[in-house]
Amino acid sequence: MEQALTLRCRECGREFEPLALHVCDFCFGPLEVAYDYEAIARRVSRASIEAGPTSIWRYRDLLPVADEHPVDLGAGFTPLVRADRLGAHLGLRDLWIKNDTLNPTGSFKDRVVSVALTKARQLGFKVAACASTGNLASSVAAHAAKAGMESVVLVPSNLESAKVMMASVYGGTVVAVEGSYDDVNRLCAELTSEHPSWAFVNVNVRSYYAEGSKTLAFEVAEQLGWTAPDHVVVPIASGSQLTKIHKGFRELGLVGLVDGTDRVRISGAQALGCSPVATAFAEGTDIVRPVKPDTIAKSLAIGNPADGYYALKVIAETGGGCAAVADDEILEGIALLARTEGIFAETAGGVTIASLARLVADGTIRPDERVVAMVTGHGLKTIEAMGGVAGPSATIAATLDAFDAAIQVEGDLIATAPREHS
DSSP states (O other): OOOEEEEEETTTOOEEOSSSOOBOTTTOOBEEEEEOHHHHHHHOOHHHHHTSOSSGGGGGGGSSOOOSSOOOSOOOOOOEEEOHHHHHHHTOSEEEEEEGGGSTTSBTHHHHHHHHHHHHHHTTOOEEEEEOSSHHHHHHHHHHHHHTOEEEEEEETTOOHHHHHHHHHTTSEEEEESSOHHHHHHHHHHHHHHOTTEEETTTTTHHHHGGGGHHHHHHHHHHTTSOOOSEEEEEOSSSHHHHHHHHHHHHHHHTTSOSOGGGOEEEEEEETTBOHHHHHHHHTOSOOOOOOOOSSOGGGOOSSOTTHHHHHHHHHHHTOOEEEEOHHHHHHHHHHHHHHHOOOBOHHHHHHHHHHHHHHHTTSSOTTSEEEEEEOBBGGGGGGGGTTTSSOSOOOOSSHHHHHHHSEEETTEEEEOOOSOO
């Protein structure tokens, strides 16, 4: 049974048929999927969800497409890890990491793409396309391969090599565009008009695509025993993920699955070299001014975020904050998460952890709050960023004397382990 009633304009409230539309033709506001929550509440329960597959599709009643056989690589239901060691380091008593590095192509984008291509296939599209900072390209190419669709993905030409390789290996068309992501996105908007039979997941089917991010909220609440956290920290690129996590928590309350979801505070995390939302928050304005990105966190390098205004609004309404952290802090965030919790995150994860530390230090996040930090991509995707930061502690000859000279051991513990790469 199809859950979506309409597409609704987020500005003027006008409603449209649930087709491949993303912009209101009256006020040019963005369209969002609207649901009949009373009908959903009558048929969904904690038990019905728990009996579902261990993927995002256990929440199919709250997603915008009904399909017994979705385009599914197994995205979702990733671990929610209690981070006691990291929490102790930061001064938090109840910290959790939502580890989305373990999705099929290594990022949360598998959630949104699974929903988008299932809907695109239902609408009759044969070609999947996107503009991407890397993770989305890999996910679109992989899911298109699974669905038997062709794929065309456009990425900035300076993208990390691992992301280019991943997008290419699935057999689709990968186009490197000279310029920033914002240049790539403008080109994709033009291509949408030239190729209306293609499903551009973050353009003409964006309204459905964005709904996949809600599953992060659904899973967190379920994994916490059907309770809501106090505070969630979310990295910001376009801003869509943050707004949809907020929507996801709100929906759990509307259909009677979780209490207290209206009290979840949501904070944003940005790289200082691409921080239009954090800048607006710091200035106390609702105007998100575009910037030219200059950061190692390429997956967050969107200088003109489509949902920036709405992300800023959610942060303000929920009593959250928004931090911007420098590249050296990002690298330390990656290393801190790895050495305390054994999770290797890409640069966007470093932004989340460094911003988490900043938000704790400035008092935005309280020590007694139950906090969930969203880590959305695997570190193997951005290993270039770690050059000079990680490597052998020492390079030695194959002798005991050489080992003893390089590594000092006291009892059974390593006293010093100097790194060649500092």
